[in-house]
Amino acid sequence: MPTTLDVKMKEKKTSQEGFATAAVNQSLKPADKIRLLRDMIRVRRFEERSLKAYTDGNIAGFLHLYIGQEAVAIGTISVCGKNDHVITAYRDHAHALGVGMGMGECMAEMYGKATGCSKGKGGSMHFFAPEKNYWGGHGIVGGQTPLGLGIAYYLKYKGLKGACLCYLGDGAVNQGAFHESLNLASLWNIPVVYIIENNGYSMGTSEARSSAFRDCLAKRAEGYNMDWDVCLGHDIYEVRAKTQEALIRAHEKSRPTLLEIDTYRYEGHSVADANKKKYRSPEEIEEYKKTKDPIFLFKSKLIAEGVMTEEAYEAIDQEAKAEAAAAEKFAEESPYPTPESMQEDIYWEVDHGRTSQGRIFFNDDEL
Amino acid sequence: MRKLTYREALREGMSEEIERDENVVIMGEEVAQYNGAYKVTEGMWAKYGDKRIVDTPISEAGFIGMGIGASMLGLRPVMELMFYSFAYVAWDQMINNASAVRYMSGGKINCPIVIRGPANGGTGVGATHSHTPENAIANVPGLKVVCPATAYDAKGLIKSAIRDNDPVYFMENTMLYGETWDVPEEEYLVPIGKADVKREGKDLSIIAHGRCVILALKAAEILAAEHDLDVEVVDLRSIRPLDEETILESVRKTHRALVVDENKPFCGVGAQISHLIQSKAFDELDAPVKRLSSIDCPAIYSAPLEKLQIPNVDRIIKAALSVG
Numbered sequence: 274m275p276t277t278l279d280v281k282m283k284e285k286k287t288s289q290e291g292f293a294t295a296a297v298n299q300s301l302k303p304a305d306k307i308r309l310l311r312d313m314i315r316v317r318r319f320e321e322r323s324l325k326a327y328t329d330g331n332i333a334g335f336l337h338l339y340i341g342q343e344a345v346a347i348g349t350i351s352v353c354g355k356n357d358h359v360i361t362a363y364r365d366h367a368h369a370l371g372v373g374m375g376m377g378e379c380m381a382e383m384y385g386k387a388t389g390c391s392k393g394k395g396g397s398m399h400f401f402a403p404e405k406n407y408w409g410g411h412g413i414v415g416g417q418t419p420l421g422l423g424i425a426y427y428l429k430y431k432g433l434k435g436a437c438l439c440y441l442g443d444g445a446v447n448q449g450a451f452h453e454s455l456n457l458a459s460l461w462n463i464p465v466v467y468i469i470e471n472n473g474y475s476m477g478t479s480e481a482r483s484s485a486f487r488d489c490l491a492k493r494a495e496g497y498n499m500d501w502d503v504c505l506g507h508d509i510y511e512v513r514a515k516t517q518e519a520l521i522r523a524h525e526k527s528r529p530t531l532l533e534i535d536t537y538r539y540e541g542h543s544v545a546d547a548n549k550k551k552y553r554s555p556e557e558i559e560e561y562k563k564t565k566d567p568i569f570l571f572k573s574k575l576i577a578e579g580v581m582t583e584e585a586y587e588a589i590d591q592e593a594k595a596e597a598a599a600a601e602k603f604a605e606e607s608p609y610p611t612p613e614s615m616q617e618d619i620y621w622e623v624d625h626g627r628t629s630q631g632r633i634f635f636n637d638d639e640l
Numbered sequence: 641m642r643k644l645t646y647r648e649a650l651r652e653g654m655s656e657e658i659e660r661d662e663n664v665v666i667m668g669e670e671v672a673q674y675n676g677a678y679k680v681t682e683g684m685w686a687k688y689g690d691k692r693i694v695d696t697p698i699s700e701a702g703f704i705g706m707g708i709g710a711s712m713l714g715l716r717p718v719m720e721l722m723f724y725s726f727a728y729v730a731w732d733q734m735i736n737n738a739s740a741v742r743y744m745s746g747g748k749i750n751c752p753i754v755i756r757g758p759a760n761g762g763t764g765v766g767a768t769h770s771h772t773p774e775n776a777i778a779n780v781p782g783l784k785v786v787c788p789a790t791a792y793d794a795k796g797l798i799k800s801a802i803r804d805n806d807p808v809y810f811m812e813n814t815m816l817y818g819e820t821w822d823v824p825e826e827e828y829l830v831p832i833g834k835a836d837v838k839r840e841g842k843d844l845s846i847i848a849h850g851r852c853v854i855l856a857l858k859a860a861e862i863l864a865a866e867h868d869l870d871v872e873v874v875d876l877r878s879i880r881p882l883d884e885e886t887i888l889e890s891v892r893k894t895h896r897a898l899v900v901d902e903n904k905p906f907c908g909v910g911a912q913i914s915h916l917i918q919s920k921a922f923d924e925l926d927a928p929v930k931r932l933s934s935i936d937c938p939a940i941y942s943a944p945l946e947k948l949q950i951p952n953v954d955r956i957i958k959a960a961l962s963v964g
Contacts, residue, residue, distance in 0.1 A: 360709075389746070390746065391744055391745050391746035391748075392746035393746075394743050394744060395743075395744035395746065396744075399744035399745070401741075401744070401745035401746070401748050401749060402748070403712070403745070403748050403749055404748075408709075408712060408749070409741065409744070409745065410744070410745075411737070412736075413732055413736055416705075416732050416733070416736060416737060418705070419701060419702050419703075419704070419705020419706045419708070419709060419733055420705055420706075420708060420709035420712070420733075420737060421709060422706045422709060423705065423706040423707060423708060423709020423711070423712070423713075423715075424709050424710065424712070424713060426706055426710045426715075427709070427710040427713040427714070430665070430691070430710070430715060450701040450702060450705060450732065450733070453699040453701050453702025453703075453705075454702050454705070456697065456699065456702065457696075457697065457699065457702050457703060457706060617747065618742055618743050618745075618746055619742060619782050620742075620782065620784075620806045621742065621750035621752075621805040622804070622805060624747055625805075628803075628804065628832075629784070629800070629804070629831060629832035629833040629834075629878070630831050630832070630833035630834045630883060631833030631834065631835075631878060631881035631882050631884065632833075632881055632882050632883075632884050633833070633881040633882075634781070635912070637919065
């Protein structure tokens with residue numbers, strides 16, 4: 274019996290031709306290609322280290338791992354220019370590393386430490402780096418989709434030639450806020466690119482059991498008179514080529530795109546997903562790992578292209594592992610935020626000098 | 641001094657800020673070509689054009705969230721909710737995103753957005769359109785809540801709200817839009833978080849916000865004329881931040897307090913004020929603090945009962961006389 278994923282892949286009218294020859298990929302120098310591979314490896318080794326820290330009891334709450342999906346975040350972000358912005362949901366570590374955030378500040382954030390990217394106030398789901406055009410890291414399914422629209426609205430309002438890549442999962446496509454955003458994006462010609470990272474499961478519920486659609490989820494865009502496309506997320510060349518098309522549409526025509534990228538997560542919805550091996554078969558997971566692992570595939574491609582060797586790959590991998598281990602050490606050794614800092618970073622004016630008057634926090638007992 | 645209606649004062653305040661700052665954008669349902677469902681933005685689209693005055697589809701979660709996103713980068717959207725009751729349609733955006741994105745980013749982001757609209761009952765539009773969510777919103781750290789009672793305050797506070805670097809949720813009242821007050825020609829600001837003693841008195845402090853202030857002032861006249869009771873009326877103007885000092889100062893003077901608001905009683909704004917008075921002016925009190933709120937049922941449609949449900953002059957007088 275075919276798996277859900279097989280059926281979905283078959284139904285989709287994705288081009289099977291190679292994307293290595295697309296202009297955006299042809300222009301890549303060997304060093305650029307190695308960097309793409311390295312960035313994917315860094316994500317995986319960071320996530321593995323995070324999982325270890327979680328199982329060791331050092332990270333609390335939710336931990337949504339990105340392992341298996343690496344080519345999506347790294348590939349899409351790799352084609353962004355200086356006025357292109359990124360916002361995503363709670364599976365946000367790869368995007369953070371992709372825009373250039375450090376492993377140390379990200380790991381420390383998950384440890385709840387003062388040195389974390391959000392000073393320990395956000396956690397795994399809420400990484401931010403506005404100075405790197407990265408606007409989070411959002412915990413509510415679909416809740417970031419109007420925000421991404423607003424980021425792109427700002428760019429258009431200011432006359433900047435840029436776009437916002439706004440990511441969501443396949444489980445978010447049924448949220449009202451997302452549909453409202455699609456309508457506004459198309460109605461007002463907002464340069465936003467909605468990227469559905471379709472890993473086949475909204476938590477433990479398969480795509481087929483969550484969403485009513487014809488052919489694919491992205492086709493829903495037709496109802497909003499919006500361009501759409503589908504993409505195989507294990508091929509970083511294809512991810513880059515299709516993202517580039519959407520970015521050009523945003524930059525040149527100020528038109529939005531709905532891009533559905535098929536991918537797969539090896540771990541559960543979160544580490545706390547008790548049923549991660551019950552709602553899908555072990556064979557399905559193994560099959561993807563064997564035939565579509567994005568890192569293995571790209572490494573093989575680069576070796577075939579003569580850009581990479583096994584030895585060079587091994588060196589990059591060791592380096593990524595060491596970087597992740599150092600991040601863990603940094604997080605472990607960092608201090609927790611002070612109780613006094615709990616009431617900082619809430620109101621801009623409290624942090625910068627009051628502009629209003631009156632009492633703004635209301636605890637009877639003082640810390 | 642010239643007279644302006646509450647809606648004209650709001651319009652003038654917003655217009656001044658549009659002219660002052662190119663990042664100010666007015667958005668909402670019917671705010672542009674239709675000239676505003678309650679005519680607050682009348683004439684603004686003709687004057688300022690499509691870029692600054694933007695009609696949105698009926699899509700509160702979408703356009704409010706969009707405004708919040710744009711504010712993260714520095715736009716100053718002034719979003720109109722046709723009724724503040726529609727905040728619940730945009731609740732995730734207004735409560736989760738606008739309030740917490742600063743905190744969750746460790747202070748890297750702020751949202752200089754204003755979300756304004758009428759938050760009141762009393763107009764026969766039933767339970768879905770008569771909510772007063774100032775208490776619920778003021779419960780959320782990161783948000784500010786402002787409820788002006790007069791045209792003067794509406795103009796001065798909308799200008800402060802637009803210049804504020806944090807999200808300000810600005811609650812108006814459809815029953816005040818057509819009322820007139822003195823508003824000076826020259827520019828002024830009313831600071832957020834500063835209460836205003838609208839009437840001085842020595843026997844009883846009535847603490848209120850929004851239209852309840854106007855009702856309290858009317859009640860105070862009758863109480864003075866018919867019951868020889870000299871009432872002080874404190875207008876909170878801002879719920880969060882809260883001017884505790886002005887409230888306490890008044891209570892220290894009168895030794896009696898009646899807190900009036902249009903919230904339902906449970907966890908309404910009055911509960912917070914009442915707690916403040918008992919905890920910081922307990923020894924000053926000659927009687928327990930009294931609260932007057934809307935009757936604890938969904939907003940009723942039937943006109944005579946709706947008049948009874950929300951605070952009115954008669955209910956305020958009765959409550960004032962019952963303070964021991």
